[in-house]
Amino acid sequence: xxxxxxxxxxxxxxxLHRRDARGKLLALVAILIAIGTTRIDAHAALAxxxxxxxTALLAARLxxxxxxxxxxxxLPFTGTFALVSWIAGDAPRAISLLEKxxxxxxxxxxxxxxxxxxxxxxxxxxxxVPRLINLTVQFLYRYLFVISEQAQHMxxxxxxxxxxxxxHGTRSRxxxxxxxxxVLFARSYGRAEGVHRAMLSRGFAGHFPLLAAPRFTLADxxxxxxxxxxxxxxxxxx
Amino acid sequence: MHIPDGFLxxxxxxxxxxxxxxxxxxxxRRAQRATDESKLPxxxxxxxxxxxxxxxxxxxxxxxxxxLVGGTLLAATLGPAPATVVMTAIIALQALVxxxxxxxxxxxxxxxxxxxxxxxxxxxxxxxxKRKSLALFSGAFLSVLxxxxxxxxxxxxxxxxxxxxxLGVSLGFFVVSALIEGGIxxxxxxxxxRLNPAWVPxxxxxxxxxxxxxxxxxxxxxxxxxxxxSAAPDGIEKLSSDLGIASQTKALFSTPLADYDFKALPSxxxxxxxxxxxxxxxxxxxxxxxxxxxxRRALPEA
Numbered sequence: 001x002x003x004x005x006x007x008x009x010x011x012x013x014x015x016l017h018r019r020d021a022r023g024k025l026l027a028l029v030a031i032l033i034a035i036g037t038t039r040i041d042a043h044a045a046l047a048x049x050x051x052x053x054x055t056a057l058l059a060a061r062l063x064x065x066x067x068x069x070x071x072x073x074x075l076p077f078t079g080t081f082a083l084v085s086w087i088a089g090d091a092p093r094a095i096s097l098l099e100k101x102x103x104x105x106x107x108x109x110x111x112x113x114x115x116x117x118x119x120x121x122x123x124x125x126x127x128x129v130p131r132l133i134n135l136t137v138q139f140l141y142r143y144l145f146v147i148s149e150q151a152q153h154m155x156x157x158x159x160x161x162x163x164x165x166x167x168h169g170t171r172s173r174x175x176x177x178x179x180x181x182x183v184l185f186a187r188s189y190g191r192a193e194g195v196h197r198a199m200l201s202r203g204f205a206g207h208f209p210l211l212a213a214p215r216f217t218l219a220d221x222x223x224x225x226x227x228x229x230x231x232x233x234x235x236x237x238x
Numbered sequence: 239m240h241i242p243d244g245f246l247x248x249x250x251x252x253x254x255x256x257x258x259x260x261x262x263x264x265x266x267r268r269a270q271r272a273t274d275e276s277k278l279p280x281x282x283x284x285x286x287x288x289x290x291x292x293x294x295x296x297x298x299x300x301x302x303x304x305x306l307v308g309g310t311l312l313a314a315t316l317g318p319a320p321a322t323v324v325m326t327a328i329i330a331l332q333a334l335v336x337x338x339x340x341x342x343x344x345x346x347x348x349x350x351x352x353x354x355x356x357x358x359x360x361x362x363x364x365x366x367x368k369r370k371s372l373a374l375f376s377g378a379f380l381s382v383l384x385x386x387x388x389x390x391x392x393x394x395x396x397x398x399x400x401x402x403x404x405l406g407v408s409l410g411f412f413v414v415s416a417l418i419e420g421g422i423x424x425x426x427x428x429x430x431x432r433l434n435p436a437w438v439p440x441x442x443x444x445x446x447x448x449x450x451x452x453x454x455x456x457x458x459x460x461x462x463x464x465x466x467x468s469a470a471p472d473g474i475e476k477l478s479s480d481l482g483i484a485s486q487t488k489a490l491f492s493t494p495l496a497d498y499d500f501k502a503l504p505s506x507x508x509x510x511x512x513x514x515x516x517x518x519x520x521x522x523x524x525x526x527x528x529x530x531x532x533x534r535r536a537l538p539e540a
Contacts, residue, residue, distance in 0.1 A: 006335075032342050037248050073337055074242045081245065081398060088399035097398070100244030105337045108243075112335055120334070130266045132273075132281075136327040139282020141335070144289050151290040173297045174425070181294055181306065182429035185315075188287040189437060192280040199279065 006070075009062055009113035016060040016114045016223075021123030023220040027227035028111045034231040035103050040096035045238035046103060052230055053106050060114050067113065071106040078102070117141065122210055131206070138208055139195075147188055154180050239389045240332060240339030240347050247396040253515075254392070255345030261353050262326055268319035277320075284312065285324045296422050304418035309351065309385075310359035310378040311423050315430065315437055318360040325352035346392055355385040358457050364441040365450045371424050378423035380457070382416040387461045394465075 010017070016024075031049065038045050057064050078101040082094040112120065118138075125134045158176060246254075273281065288308035295303040312321035329347050332338040339347045359381030366373035390408065394400065400408075431438045 028341065032243055032340075033248075036243060036246075036251070036342055071337065077240075078242060078244070081393070084400050084404055085398060087404070088401050090399045093397065093399070097244060101242040101340070102244075104243030104340055104342075108334065108337055108341055117335070130263065132266050132270050132278075133262070133323055133327055133330070135278060136281045136285060136323055137331050139279050140285035140289070140324075140327050140331055143283045143286040144331075147283070147286040148290040148293065151293045155294065170297045177294055177296045178422075178425040178429050181291055181426045182433055184291065184294075185284075185287060185426070185430050185437070186433050188283050189280070189434075192277075192283040195279040195283065196276050 005066075006109075006113050007117075009067075010116045012061065014060045014114070016056060018219075019114075019223050020214055020216045020220040021115050021119045022127055022214070022216060023224040024111055024115055025120075025123055025127065027224055027231075028107055030228045031107050031231045032104055034235040035100055035107070038100070038235060040092055042238060043099070045234050046096075046099045048234040048238055049103050049231075050106075052234070053103065053110060056110055060110070062110075062113055067109055068106070071102060071109050074101050074105040118208060118210055119214060121208075122214055126214070135208075143188075143191070143195075146191075147184070150187060151184055154184065239350075239386055240329070241343050241389055241392065242337075243340030243342050245340070245396060245398065246343050246346060246392055250392055250396050251340075251343045251346055254343070254349050258345035258349045258353065262322070262348060265319045265322040265353070269317075269323045272317055273320055281316070281320055281324050282327070284316065285328050288312065288324070288328060296418070298418055298421075304415060304422065306422050306426065307378075307382055307419050309355045309381045310363070310374065310419075311427055313356050313360040313377070314363055314374060314423075314427050315439075317439075318356060321356045321360070322352050325356055328352075346389075350385045350388040350392075354388055354457070354461075355381045358384040358454075360441075361450060361454050361457070365454070367441050371428070374424045374427055375420040377420075379416045379420040380454075382419045383412055384457060384461050386412040386416070387465050391461075391465045 031052070035046070035049055038049075054064060054068075057067055075098070078097055082097045085091075085094040085097065115123075121134055121138055125131065158180060269281075288306070288311070291308060292305045295305055297303050309321065309325055312324050316324065326348050329339060329352055330344060333341050333344050333347070359377040362377040362380060363370075363373045366376070387409075390405075390412075427438055
């Protein structure tokens with residue numbers, strides 16, 4: 001799965017990787033707000049944000065080109081709307097839609113490729129995200145790959161059974177897809193019960209444990225201040 | 239449709255973030271009461287199921303296929319509040335980890351799909367508990383349509399321009415995908431029900447059926463209204479100026495909220511947002527008072 005690469009990036013070591021997740025989350029929100037409130041014709045400011053983000057990528061010793069390419073995954077959606085805006089005669093907005101959504105995606109990608117997810121979720125929880133939602137997100141992420149794999153196996157099996165041909169009618173293929181989805185649901189339900197039994201036997205205390213308790217140090221405060229200050233400087237100055 | 243960052247203007251995303259936070263808070267608390275500790279992994283694993291279910295393609299017609307969105311299926315199997323929690327988790331994970339949908343407009347996406355989408359999907363299911371297929375179909379249909387129309391309305395009111403031809407085509411596209419979602423949801427929930435009826439619990443009978451129908455009608459009207467209002471923001475003003483009543487009404491309605499403006503606040507959008515919120519609060523208080531009054535009249539002996 002494509003996400004494994006980001007997981008690997010997030011486990012590298014650099015000054016930016018060592019910063020506390022809460023500081024990085026707040027810094028992300030600051031730069032996103034700065035990008036979001038910039039006027040649509042302020043191309044200099046948008047270029048400055050890009051420069052800031054690329055500097056951070058270099059400081060985190062991440063592969064700049066592949067991250068820049070990966071952020072382009074927003075462009076199909078944005079491109080469609082940019083095209084529609086262009087047709088409607090609003091070319092400046094079309095360009096700004098592309099710029100702003102690309103930069104925002106790049107900023108978000110920078111966060112998750114410098115922060116391991118367990119730390120990110122712990123940070124979110126201490127910033128006030130309800131425990132139930134946070135636990136659900138973590139369980140979801142843990143079993144996402146397992147259940148997707150199961151879905152792929154089932155699809156492969158059904159293609160093998162029909163020897164790769166689609167010579168059945170739409171109705172029977174629809175029924176087959178329905179059946180496999182119901183079976184996938186049943187298996188997920190059973191898996192959740194098994195997961196709960198395993199949790200009980202291991203003494204689950206209401207949280208996924210972290211290897212080390214998160215600490216907000218002076219360096220984290222410095223990083224957050226610097227990030228907010230530079231975002232503000234670009235927003236007001238350019 | 240996950241809206242990425244950079245599309246919505248600050249007033250739109252900020253308002254929806256402010257709106258979504260308490261809604262999610264309340265629904266999470268309800269979900270916490272409804273699910274015991276043993277169901278904790280179930281929410282996450284079923285979220286993963288919905289994620290994975292989108293890989294299974296349903297042939298719908300020649301060359302056309304769709305996939306499940308899942309809000310109504312979750313509401314029918316888990317109940318509305320836990321379904322909202324699961325959908326919120328899915329949307330948050332997609333925004334944070336997969337860059338599918340923005341982070342500042344997380345509130346907007348959560349509101350469209352997890353709150354309005356799930357509740358619009360569950361209401362018909364609860365009201366029509368005798369005719370399950372119809373209920374599921376209309377629930378899933380409404381759910382997708384409401385989410386998509388809200389997203390479109392938010393984009394339009396953020397100033398993204400769309401020629402009316404494209405607007406019409408996308409509305410038609412929404413209706414088709416809502417119909418597909420309806421068909422898939424009915425088929426899959428029925429199949430799950432055959433495997434184990436306990437997985438699709440019957441909704442609690444609502445004692446106040448009429449209230450529910452009024453809510454459904456209100457949702458439909460509100461969404462249609464929002465869509466029309468954002469597509470033609472100055473429709474009413476234009477109408478009144480065409481009819482020549484604008485000059486007379488200005489004097490009549492010179493209230494503190496006139497033209498949705500607050501003079502004391504510095505920036506324009508802040509003023510408009512504050513005025514809008516005050517208006518909503520006033521309407522809410524009026525409704526609350528009316529409800530008290532009606533209840534007292536209905537129970538004279540109490």
